[in-house]
Amino acid sequence: MISVKKLYKTFGKNQVLKGLDMDFKQSHITAVLGPNSSGKTTLMKSLLGMVIPDSGQILVDDVDIKNNCDYRNKIGYLPQIARFPENLKVIELLDMIRELRQSDASCDTLLDYFELRPFINERLGYLSGGTRQKVNIVQALMFDCPYLLLDEPTVGLDPLSLIRLKDLILKERGKKKTILITSHIMSFVEEMADEVIFILDGKIYFSGHPQKIKKEYGSYTLERAIAKVLSGMPKLGHTNGHSRKDEILVPMIKAEHD
Numbered sequence: 232m233i234s235v236k237k238l239y240k241t242f243g244k245n246q247v248l249k250g251l252d253m254d255f256k257q258s259h260i261t262a263v264l265g266p267n268s269s270g271k272t273t274l275m276k277s278l279l280g281m282v283i284p285d286s287g288q289i290l291v292d293d294v295d296i297k298n299n300c301d302y303r304n305k306i307g308y309l310p311q312i313a314r315f316p317e318n319l320k321v322i323e324l325l326d327m328i329r330e331l332r333q334s335d336a337s338c339d340t341l342l343d344y345f346e347l348r349p350f351i352n353e354r355l356g357y358l359s360g361g362t363r364q365k366v367n368i369v370q371a372l373m374f375d376c377p378y379l380l381l382d383e384p385t386v387g388l389d390p391l392s393l394i395r396l397k398d399l400i401l402k403e404r405g406k407k408k409t410i411l412i413t414s415h416i417m418s419f420v421e422e423m424a425d426e427v428i429f430i431l432d433g434k435i436y437f438s439g440h441p442q443k444i445k446k447e448y449g450s451y452t453l454e455r456a457i458a459k460v461l462s463g464m465p466k467l468g469h470t471n472g473h474s475r476k477d478e479i480l481v482p483m484i485k486a487e488h489d
Contacts, residue, residue: 248273418454
């Protein structure tokens, strides 16, 4: 399990994380959601050791990650944007990542699964966005790590590849892995997540199963429930001085960077 305890982080005068407390459980898919600049990316980078919090703790298997980089070998990370060296061939990239992680893990099954065999000798700069994303998925999952951090994993995928990704993530959960995802695609989150943690202004605004959240906000989709959150509407049964509306016309969260 990964535990986050009272995590604070400030950049200059901007306080990005304001005492986050959360657990990412084994055999669990947790979706961390929130509007742009809510703190999701800072949280993700803190979990990876790329950002050092001002205070608080991050525990992996009950061990504080501060001054400890060994835990990173337990994490498979899929970045939102696959910024790989464009002059490298696909197979060269995967071999390089294996060497960096000092692992002899095989990617053969994943290459076949995502039909990447015809592209293994192609340079990354020549690939389409969707094909690059499939390479990104392969490098994240090829090491069979107990923890998976997947940042916008559906970007650029065609419908068939998206179905395969969903099936693969569920299979990984069945191996008792701890899986954290971020996504702006609420239908994907609603289908996949065991728990949603919604961050707003550096704090946890609410958390729970997608069905619970839909019920609390009186919405038939998670997308409309979150749109109500972003428009400032209260939960059912709580007026808080706000006027009620039957439908929200505000578009859903745009797929932009934090």
